Amino acid sequence: MKLCRFQTAKGVSFGVVEENEFYDMTSVDAKMFHDMESAHVEALKQQVTLSELVTSKVNDASRTKYDEKLLRIPVVPTEVWGAGVTYVRSKEARERETKMKGLYDYVYSAPRPEVFFKDSGLRCRGPGEEVCIRSDSEWTVPEPELTLVLDGDASIAGYTIGNDVSSRDIEGENPLYLPQAKIYKGSCAVGPVVTTSDEITNPHSLQIEMRILRAGTVAFEGRVNTSQLNRRVGELTEFLKRDNVLRTFTLLMTGTSLVPADQFRLQDDDLVEIEIEKIGVLRNPVKKL
Numbered sequence: 001m002k003l004c005r006f007q008t009a010k011g012v013s014f015g016v017v018e019e020n021e022f023y024d025m026t027s028v029d030a031k032m033f034h035d036m037e038s039a040h041v042e043a044l045k046q047q048v049t050l051s052e053l054v055t056s057k058v059n060d061a062s063r064t065k066y067d068e069k070l071l072r073i074p075v076v077p078t079e080v081w082g083a084g085v086t087y088v089r090s091k092e093a094r095e096r097e098t099k100m101k102g103l104y105d106y107v108y109s110a111p112r113p114e115v116f117f118k119d120s121g122l123r124c125r126g127p128g129e130e131v132c133i134r135s136d137s138e139w140t141v142p143e144p145e146l147t148l149v150l151d152g153d154a155s156i157a158g159y160t161i162g163n164d165v166s167s168r169d170i171e172g173e174n175p176l177y178l179p180q181a182k183i184y185k186g187s188c189a190v191g192p193v194v195t196t197s198d199e200i201t202n203p204h205s206l207q208i209e210m211r212i213l214r215a216g217t218v219a220f221e222g223r224v225n226t227s228q229l230n231r232r233v234g235e236l237t238e239f240l241k242r243d244n245v246l247r248t249f250t251l252l253m254t255g256t257s258l259v260p261a262d263q264f265r266l267q268d269d270d271l272v273e274i275e276i277e278k279i280g281v282l283r284n285p286v287k288k289l
Contacts, residue, residue, distance in 0.1 A: 073126025086255030132186030137167035154241035
């Protein structure tokens with residue numbers, strides 16, 4: 001089941017995308033289905049899954065034709081976290097960019113994964129919204145990532161697409177600059193929908209593709225499969241929740257292996273398209289701050 005938020009004449013509704021239609025769940029019960037979090041709370045009360053709750057009411061929902069331009073960020077996260085150096089390609093790229101040689105080789109194979117804070121939700125963008133290049137960065141790239149949608153117990157409620165925009169020159173100068181390389185206005189995008197965990201039974205077998213369009217021409221494209229992910233999603237969520245406080249909904253980006261060549265830099269007015277099997281396509285234009 002693909003859950004979403006989309007614009008209507010009355011405001012933003014919570015709904016389902018199915019067969020090129022929006023099913024407006026907010027039209028069924030504005031309180032119960034105000035958003036994904038309110039639906040989750042009701043599902044807990046009824047002791048059913050989120051998918052079961054929505055399925056039980058979806059036939060009562062009003063329908064409208066699907067239009068990608070109406071999509072909004074599918075879930076407003078309380079926090080966004082990231083996992084780093086979880087693919088060989090990412091390890092190799094980080095080793096080349098950094099002045100601290102050997103650091104990322106160690107992180108890749110260490111017992112403890114790299115888990116870092118990315119966003120409070122204030123800087124997060126949805127489908128069609130601008131992601132940004134820092135004004136003081138000359139080497140910024142998008143990072144397409146399978147993203148986990150976690151409830152307060154760190155159980156996986158669903159999956160979405162994340163774009164962990166990163167300033168590689170800033171992080172490469174010194175790993176302690178990671179927060180500045182990762183956390184700034186428009187440095188994160190998620191969407192277009194949340195696919196529930198009952199539909200994605202194996203997150204380690206999903207095709208990820210990324211295209212970067214520049215003046216209508218493909219400036220970069222690549223693909224990878226999450227089977228190459230060095231860490232299991234259960235391992236990442238276990239470390240995230242350990243001695244931590246999580247609220248519903250927290251997002252965890254699982255890392256990237258689609259790293260453009262070192263000479264590639266995002267530019268103003270580029271368009272980043274990230275596609276993940278069973279989820280959809282997340283599109284975001286790029287703006288230099």
